[in-house]
Structures are given as C-alpha cells and as structure tokens.
Amino acid sequence: MNPEEMLTKVGRVLSPHQVITSDLCSACEVDGKRPAIVARPQDAGEVGELLALCSHEGWGVIPWGSGTQIGIGNIPRRYDAALDLGALDEIVDYDAANLTLTAGAGCTLRSLQELVEGKRQLLPLDPPAAERATLGGVVAANAFGPSRLRYGAARDIVLGLQVALTSGEVIDVGGKTVKNVAGYDLTKAFVGSYGTLGVITRVTCRLFPMPPERRWVLVGFDRAGDAFDFVQKVLDSVLLPTSLDLVQGRVVPNRSDVSLWGIISLEGTHEVIQRQYRDLGTMAGGAHARHVEQLADEEPEGQQVRRLVQDMPAVSPEPLVVRLYVPISAVGSLWSAVQHLEAEGQASLNLLARPGLGVLYLMAQARDAHLSTIASTLQALAGEMGGHAIIERIPPEHKVHLDVWGTPRSDWPLMQALKARFDPAGILSPGRFIGRL
Amino acid sequence: MDESIIRTLQEIVGPEHVLTDPEDLLLYAYDASIHAGRPDVVVFPESTEQVSRVMALAHAHHIPVIPRGGGTNLSGGSVAPQGGIVLTLSRMTKVREIDIPNQRAVVEAGLYNLTLQEILAPYGYLYAPDPASQKVSTLGGNVAENAGGPHCLKYGVTTNHVLGLEVVLYDGRVVQLGGKAFDTPGYDLVGLLVGSEGTLGVVTAVTVRLLHVPEAIKTLLAIFDDLDGASQAVSDIIAAGIVPATLEMMDQLMMRAVEEATHAGYPTDAEAVLIIELDGLKDDMEEIADRIAQICQRNRARAVQVARTAEERDKLWAGRRGAFGATGRIKPAYLVNDGTVPRTALPQVLRQVREIGQRYGLPIGNVFHAGDGNLHPLILFDPREEGILELVERAGAEIMRICVEAGGTITGEHGIGLEKIHGMPLIASPAAIQNMRWVKEAFDPVGLLNPGKVLPQTSEGVPA
Numbered sequence: 001m002n003p004e005e006m007l008t009k010v011g012r013v014l015s016p017h018q019v020i021t022s023d024l025c026s027a028c029e030v031d032g033k034r035p036a037i038v039a040r041p042q043d044a045g046e047v048g049e050l051l052a053l054c055s056h057e058g059w060g061v062i063p064w065g066s067g068t069q070i071g072i073g074n075i076p077r078r079y080d081a082a083l084d085l086g087a088l089d090e091i092v093d094y095d096a097a098n099l100t101l102t103a104g105a106g107c108t109l110r111s112l113q114e115l116v117e118g119k120r121q122l123l124p125l126d127p128p129a130a131e132r133a134t135l136g137g138v139v140a141a142n143a144f145g146p147s148r149l150r151y152g153a154a155r156d157i158v159l160g161l162q163v164a165l166t167s168g169e170v171i172d173v174g175g176k177t178v179k180n181v182a183g184y185d186l187t188k189a190f191v192g193s194y195g196t197l198g199v200i201t202r203v204t205c206r207l208f209p210m211p212p213e214r215r216w217v218l219v220g221f222d223r224a225g226d227a228f229d230f231v232q233k234v235l236d237s238v239l240l241p242t243s244l245d246l247v248q249g250r251v252v253p254n255r256s257d258v259s260l261w262g263i264i265s266l267e268g269t270h271e272v273i274q275r276q277y278r279d280l281g282t283m284a285g286g287a288h289a290r291h292v293e294q295l296a297d298e299e300p301e302g303q304q305v306r307r308l309v310q311d312m313p314a315v316s317p318e319p320l321v322v323r324l325y326v327p328i329s330a331v332g333s334l335w336s337a338v339q340h341l342e343a344e345g346q347a348s349l350n351l352l353a354r355p356g357l358g359v360l361y362l363m364a365q366a367r368d369a370h371l372s373t374i375a376s377t378l379q380a381l382a383g384e385m386g387g388h389a390i391i392e393r394i395p396p397e398h399k400v401h402l403d404v405w406g407t408p409r410s411d412w413p414l415m416q417a418l419k420a421r422f423d424p425a426g427i428l429s430p431g432r433f434i435g436r437l
Numbered sequence: 438m439d440e441s442i443i444r445t446l447q448e449i450v451g452p453e454h455v456l457t458d459p460e461d462l463l464l465y466a467y468d469a470s471i472h473a474g475r476p477d478v479v480v481f482p483e484s485t486e487q488v489s490r491v492m493a494l495a496h497a498h499h500i501p502v503i504p505r506g507g508g509t510n511l512s513g514g515s516v517a518p519q520g521g522i523v524l525t526l527s528r529m530t531k532v533r534e535i536d537i538p539n540q541r542a543v544v545e546a547g548l549y550n551l552t553l554q555e556i557l558a559p560y561g562y563l564y565a566p567d568p569a570s571q572k573v574s575t576l577g578g579n580v581a582e583n584a585g586g587p588h589c590l591k592y593g594v595t596t597n598h599v600l601g602l603e604v605v606l607y608d609g610r611v612v613q614l615g616g617k618a619f620d621t622p623g624y625d626l627v628g629l630l631v632g633s634e635g636t637l638g639v640v641t642a643v644t645v646r647l648l649h650v651p652e653a654i655k656t657l658l659a660i661f662d663d664l665d666g667a668s669q670a671v672s673d674i675i676a677a678g679i680v681p682a683t684l685e686m687m688d689q690l691m692m693r694a695v696e697e698a699t700h701a702g703y704p705t706d707a708e709a710v711l712i713i714e715l716d717g718l719k720d721d722m723e724e725i726a727d728r729i730a731q732i733c734q735r736n737r738a739r740a741v742q743v744a745r746t747a748e749e750r751d752k753l754w755a756g757r758r759g760a761f762g763a764t765g766r767i768k769p770a771y772l773v774n775d776g777t778v779p780r781t782a783l784p785q786v787l788r789q790v791r792e793i794g795q796r797y798g799l800p801i802g803n804v805f806h807a808g809d810g811n812l813h814p815l816i817l818f819d820p821r822e823e824g825i826l827e828l829v830e831r832a833g834a835e836i837m838r839i840c841v842e843a844g845g846t847i848t849g850e851h852g853i854g855l856e857k858i859h860g861m862p863l864i865a866s867p868a869a870i871q872n873m874r875w876v877k878e879a880f881d882p883v884g885l886l887n888p889g890k891v892l893p894q895t896s897e898g899v900p901a
Binding site: 095097098099100120142152153155156165167169170171172173175176177178179180181182183184185186187188189191192193197208209210212232235236237238239240268269271272275276325326327328329330357358359386387388390405406408409410411412414415417418420421422433434435 | 536537538539540541582583585589593594596597606610611612613614616617618619620621622623624625626628629631632633637649650651652672675676678679680717718720721724777778779780781806809810811844845846847848849850851852853857860861864865866868869870872873875876877878879880882891892
C-alpha cells in the first residue's frame with residue numbers, strides 16, 4: 001500500500017500529528033512485517049472511523065497496546081496499519097463503593113493498580129510485563145498470571161466492554177454488575193479474541209478488597225516428583241493459596257542449592273496466613289522439601305519473587321516460548337515428559353508450572369532448525385494429555401508451516417462464522433488467529 | 438404436525454418417550470413464569486445421538502425446537518409460543534465422570550444441580566452455583582440461563598464454573614466446546630453458549646469445575662426494623678473489605694409467607710433480615726463475624742443471631758430457597774423481577790420498588806441476592822382478576838427501568854426469555870443487538886432454536 005495515498009485517506013479521520021509513517025513504523029513490526037502507517041486515535045469514535053475506513057479499503061489493521069502480547073499469533077496475512085491505542089487512557093468511572101473500575105483500553109495496568117491501591121482495593125490481573133501492559137491488551141489476550149488461581153483471569157474479572165466494530169459503530173456490552181444475563185454475553189466473545197473481532201476501547205473490571213496481608217512461601221525441592229506430591233496435597237486440601245507456581249533452576253537468589261522451587265502466595269489476615277504457612281510446612285516436610293521459608297510481599301525479596309513468577313515467560317531470552325495446558329493432575333507427567341527433550345539433547349529448557357491451573361510454560365533454547373519440530377511435538381503432547389499448547393514465541397520463519405494455536409477442532413466452523421459476521425472484510429489482525437482466521 | 442414426523446420421532450427416542458396428547462402438551466406449555474405456549478410434540482431423548490437425530494429431523498422439516506430442562510425458567514424461556522418440538526433433556530442424567538484429581542466433573546444436561554452436589558459431597562467437593570431451584574433445576578438449564586444463586590457473591594456464576602460443553606447444533610452436528618483444561622484456543626464459545634437460553638445450541642453435557650468444601654461455615658441472621666438499615670449494612674459490609682459467601686435479604690412480606698409454609702425461624706415482625714454466610718478457613722471466622730455484627734448494629738439491627746447447629750442453618754436456607762413457592766399462600770401467581778444494580782443503589786431502588794407497588798396497588802415481596810445487587814421483587818397477584826396481568830406487567834416494566842437508571846441491568850440470572858424482550862432496548866443499543874443477532878446467525882442460521890426468545894425481532898426492539 002502506498003503510504004502517501006493512505007495518509008490522504010486517513011487524513012479525513014485523524015489530524016496529521018496522529019499518524020506516523022516511514023521508518024518510525026518499525027516499532028510496530030509484527031512477525032517481521034512493518035505497517036505503512038501507525039495511527040493514534042484519540043477516542044473510540046475515531047477508532048470506529050478508522051476501522052470503517054480500513055474495511056472499505058481492505059487494509060489489514062492490528063490494534064496495539066504496549067505490545068507485550070503482540071508476538072502471540074500467526075503471521076499477519078496483510079498488515080497496512082497499526083492502531084496505537086495509547087491515547088485512550090481515561091479513567092472513566094472508579095466506583096470504589098461498588099468495587100468497579102471503568103477505564104480506557106490504553107491505560108497501563110500498573111497505573112490502574114496504583115489508583116485502586118490508594119483505596120485499599122485490588123485489580124488482580126498479574127500478567128507478564130504488567131509494568132507496561134495495557135488494560136485493553138491484557139483483556140484482548142485474556143492474559144493472566146499466578147493469581148488466576150484465586151481471582152480468575154480477565155475472562156472472569158471483566159464485567160463490560162466498549163468495542164469499536166469494523167462497521168465503524170461503537171457498542172457497549174456487559175455492564176458494571178457482576179450478574180448480568182441481558183442477552184448474549186458478548187463480553188466473552190471479545191475477551192481473548194486477540195483483536196480479531198473488534199477493537200476494545202474501554203473496559204469495566206471487577207475489583208476486590210486489598211487483603212490485610214500478603215506473603216510468599218518458598219519451598220525448595222531436589223526432585224520434581226517430590227514437588228508434585230506436595231502440589232497435589234496442597235490442591236486437595238482446604239487451604240486457599242492465591243497462587244502456586246513451580247520454577248525450575250536456581251532462580252531464587254541467595255538461597256540454598258536447590259534446583260526446584262515451589263512458590264506460593266498467601267493472602268488474608270495474619271492468623272489465616274500463619275495457619276496456612278504451618279500446614280504448608282507440614283506438607284512440604286512430608287514431601288522431602290529441603291527448604292521452607294516465608295517472605296513479606298512488601299519486602300524487596302518478596303517483590304523479587306513476585307516479579308520472578310509473574311514475568312518469567314516475558315523476560316526469558318529463549319527463542320521458543322510455549323504455554324501448555326492440560327488437566328491439572330497431568331502437569332506433573334507433562335513436566336517429566338518435556339524433560340526428555342533436554343535429556344535427548346534437543347534443547348535446554350526453562351520451566352514454570354502453574355499446577356492449579358493446569359498450565360506449564362516451557363522456554364527453550366535449541367538449534368534454530370529444531371524449533372518448529374519441538375513446537376509441534378509439544379502441541380501433540382499436550383493434545384494427547386487432554387489439553388493444547390500455544391506457541392507464544394518462535395521466529396516468524398517457523399510460523400509459515402505451523403499454526404501457533406494448534407490444529408483447529410470441531411468448533412472451528414463456528415469461529416469462522418463469527419469472524420465472517422464481525423469482520424466481513426477480514427481486516428482485523430487478518431490471518432493471526434487459530435486456523436489463520 | 439405431520440404424522441410421519443411424529444412416527445420418526447417415536448423411532449428415534451421410542452414411542453413411550455414422545456407426548457402428543459393435548460393434556461400432556463398443555464403441561465409442557467408452561468414453565469415457572471407467567472408465560473405459556475403449547476408445543477406440537479414433546480420428546481425425551483436419552484442420549485446425545487438421539488438429540489442429534491431429533492435436531493437433524495427438525496432441521497430437515499424446518500420445525501422449531503425448544504430445549505427444556507426442569508422447566509423452572511422464570512422468564513418464559515422454555516415455553517413454545519410458536520409450537521414445534523419441546524426437547525426435554527430430563528432423561529439425560531448420566532454422570533459421565535467424577536474426576537477428583539482434576540477437580541472436574543462431566544455430567545449430562547438433565548442432571549439436577551442438587552443431585553450433583555449430593556454426588557460430590559462424599560468426596561469433599563462441591564459445584565459452586567446453587568440456584569434456589571437446585572432441587573429441580575438441571576445443569577443444562579443452569580448453563581442456558583447462566584444461573585446464579587446465593588453463593589455466587591463469593592464464587593461467581595455458572596459461566597465462571599463451566600469449562601466445557603457438548604453441544605448439538607441446529608442441524609444435528611455434535612461439537613465439543615472447551616474441555617477439562619482452561620483456555621481452549623480460539624473464541625470463547627463456551628462463554629457465549631452459557632446464558633444463551635437454548636437459542637444457540639442444545640447442551641447435552643457439561644464439564645464443570647469443582648471446589649473443595651470449605652473447612653468452616655458460619656451463618657448469621659441479622660434482623661432489622663427498617664429496610665434502609667438492612668440495605669445500608671450490605672454496602673457497608675462490602676466496603677469494609679469483607680466478601681461473605683452469601684449476603685441475602687428477605688423482607689417482611691416474604692418472611693411471613695415463608696414462616697407459614699416452612700417455620701424456618703424467621704422473625705415475622707421485623708422489616709427485613711440479612712442471611713449472611715461466611716465460609717473458608719476457621720482461623721479468622723469469629724473475628725470477621727464480629728465485625729459483621731458490629732456493622733449491622735451500626736445500621737440499627739435489632740439482633741444478629743448465629744445458627745448454632747447445621748440443622749438451624751439448613752432450616753434458614755430451606756426457607757430462603759422455598760420463598761418463591763411460599764408466596765402461593767398470599768396470591769396464586771407472581772411475576773418476579775430480576776434487575777441488578779450497583780449495590781450502593783439498593784436503598785434507593787428498594788424504596789422505588791415499594792412506591793411502585795403502592796401506586797399500582799400490588800403487593801410486592803423482596804427476597805434477593807443483596808450482596809450482588811440482584812433484586813427479586815415478586816409482584817403477587819391473582820390472574821383471575823380482570824385486567825390485572827396488564828397492571829403487573831406495567832409495574833414490572835417500571836422496575837426494569839429504574840434498575841437501568843440506577844446503573845444496573847434488567848436481569849441478573851433469570852434471563853430475557855419472552856418476558857423481558859421488550860426491555861432489551863433499555864440495556865443494549867440497536868448496534869449491540871445487531872451484534873447479538875450475528876452470534877445467533879453464526880450458530881443457528883435458520884433460526885429454529887427456541888425462536889422468538891432473547892432477541893427482539895427488529896433492532897429497534899419492537900417485535901414484529
């Protein structure tokens with residue numbers, strides 16, 4: 001697409017300072033493809049007008065927050081314009097008494113969390129790179145972190161959305177009450193749709209009271225089998241951990257020489273936390289743990305541990321990052337199964353498991369030629385165990401013959417039918433979603 | 438309906454599982470709402486395969502299909518205003534799998550919610566959504582309505598606990614959506630199906646998430662001499678950072694009906710009570726209960742009682758769950774509203790509801806999920822009185838309107854069905870309704886599944 005011609009047309013919707021062209025667009029590359037323009041609309045109405053224009057012209061458009069999740073997806077079939085939503089950063093309605101917050105999609109999660117923490121409230125979304133991640137991006141990707149175990153994911157926390165459609169219309173779906181069954185739950189259609197059905201311009205979230213105290217518990221193990229015995233005991237108990245992660249490697253600084261850490265967060269009153277800490281200690285002892293200790297969340301070491309479990313999939317340098325899902329009791333077998341890759345010398349691995357969610361992140365360093373084979377092997381493995389795998393990061397040349405979402409299932413024709421109605425011109429993140437929708 | 442179609446249906450499900458007698462059809466013309474609509478035939482398949490064949494037949498002959506569970510629908514969602522086949526899933530009650538290590542269960546759509554709870558109890562697990570109708574409402578129906586229940590304040594509604602669905606599509610195809618693992622790649626079709634009121638597909642089996650039974654439970658009854666105090670206490674408890682498992686309110690009219698019916702122990706001279714249940718770890722439960730009692734007392738509670746035994750607790754809950762039925766002692770029929778508002782608006786909205794009742798001369802009782810802001814004003818009436826239905830419906834429409842004006846919605850858990858279809862434009866713009874229609878077309882392009890429900894027939898919201 002000729003950028004000059006595009007600029008003229010976009011100029012009918014946005015003023016010149018809202019549009020970037022040329023080399024500056026390199027910041028919005030996706031899988032090696034660079035858009036001709038980056039447009040920065042000021043409000044939902046402008047987003048709608050731009051989408052209508054893109055539909056009319058057949059321009060491929062990818063919505064952007066801060067790009068923390070943008071690598072997830074297949075290679076765009078067509079990419080003419082990036083839609084930078086950073087200017088949609090208004091706090092629309094912070095209703096502390098009703099524990100709801102409505103804010104523009106471009107607000108960073110961190111800024112919103114600081115806002116509500118001022119009133120001793122919590123917006124419990126803790127995806128990787130939360131420092132930079134925007135609310136809209138987190139919701140579009142249904143991104144989550146360790147505390148999903150207690151609070152759920154964006155899917156559970158989002159009550160309503162404002163969405164700009166490819167027709168140019170802007171609609172509100174859902175509302176600001178937790179219970180709402182007025183018509184179809186369109187909110188669910190857009191959450192986790194990765195910018196392929198509409199562009200989320202505003203989000204209403206449920207908030208929670210800030211717990212009186214938060215602490216981290218570190219449990220060190222020598223063997224994965226012991227760690228998973230411990231995990232199974234915790235999950236089958238009355239205890240209510242906020243998060244429960246297992247991390248491979250000597251990742252916790254200044255600690256004894258253990259190779260596998262169980263990292264658990266506890267929230268609540270002091271009595272409830274200490275009672276759970278005692279019970280965890282007993283369970284850990286029964287599972288041959290080498291090390292058990294607790295850290296206050298507000299201490300520097302507590303913050304270090306929080307960042308470690310939250311950010312690991314984002315900050316790890318490996319060229320291959322895969323998020324595998326299986327039924328929760330299968331995470332232990334999945335963990336040992338993937339280690340064969342290392343044992344066979346195919347790859348060196350970093351692992352992060354969220355057993356209560358049935359999730360395993362695998363970060364692999366391997367010879368470039370092997371990456372897509374490893375990725376397909378992992379997708380097949382997760383499938384055999386009753387789950388699936390999403391290839392979060394892999395060099396784009398490997399995506400040519402690999403669907404990063406895995407093989408479409410019997411429900412795919414329904415997805416295709418939805419996509420065809422919401423985006424008839426096929427301009428929103430074209431080709432990026434499952435089955436290259 | 439054509440005889441040959443009836444014969445084919447008999448071949449599919451067995452002749453004894455097809456009803457065509459007018460008396461039988463009349464029974465299936467009703468649900469728990471004030472709406473009615475008689476089907477041409479009622480079938481009772483016992484397997485997914487039979488459901489699939491019924492759907493394929495209906496598709497081939499262009500016959501509407503109305504999926505039905507226990508028939509407890511409160512918005513006319515399971516009646517058949519356009520005739521057609523009522524597809525009752527009550528024979529599909531198999532428990533396909535109780536998978537404790539994975540904290541999942543896979544059950545067929547016709548299983549009662551309470552039956553599932555009873556099956557899970559020996560394992561020390563539960564399924565969180567607990568609609569008051571749980572004794573007779575099915576899991577499939579709960580999915581169709583995105584059912585709530587008292588404990589949803591803390592645990593969320595059906596959509597937060599359903600991970601997978603087996604669905605028969607409009608033409609008989611069977612698809613599996615989601616499963617035991619989270620986040621199946623692609624659009625969240627499970628999220629769209631939940632709450633779609635049988636208009637997108639026939640749910641035949643459900644994969645649910647199980648939770649461990651909490652270590653401790655404490656049930657409080659806070660008694661108030663004024664409604665404002667009770668509703669302010671609700672807001673204050675939440676504002677204090679406490680999330681009880683339940684925060685239910687019942688007013689005097691409802692308590693009188695309940696006491697006559699079940700002798701649950703509610704104080705009939707009080708204006709309102711709150712049923713507040715705490716669950717979780719035992720260690721700080723006393724302390725939290727004390728804080729709640731203090732908040733209630735600051736809001737002029739006459740007394741805060743604690744259920745001392747499991748039996749006392751069960752009686753309170755039996756009374757609460759039987760409340761709708763108990764109103765039969767006052768008037769033979771009711772229209773129950775289901776508006777949901779931000780909970781700080783409760784005192785004002787409850788005053789407005791009372792004022793509407795006075796203005797129309799209709800008794801209105803309230804028993805509802807106060808912590809969620811989910812009202813259930815029951816407008817009580819005798820349908821034999823001439824012209825009363827129109828008055829009741831007008832009062833109901835006014836209540837919907839004030840809930841929307843207070844920043845809420847027209848239905849929290851009972852669904853749109855037929856009853857609230859005129860209210861849809863209050864809550865969804867023409868463009869948003871058009872989007873819902875796209876969803877409908879994607880799943881049911883011919884429009885045979887539960888036709889005439891949920892979506893107004895034009896985007897302006899005026900049924901044609």
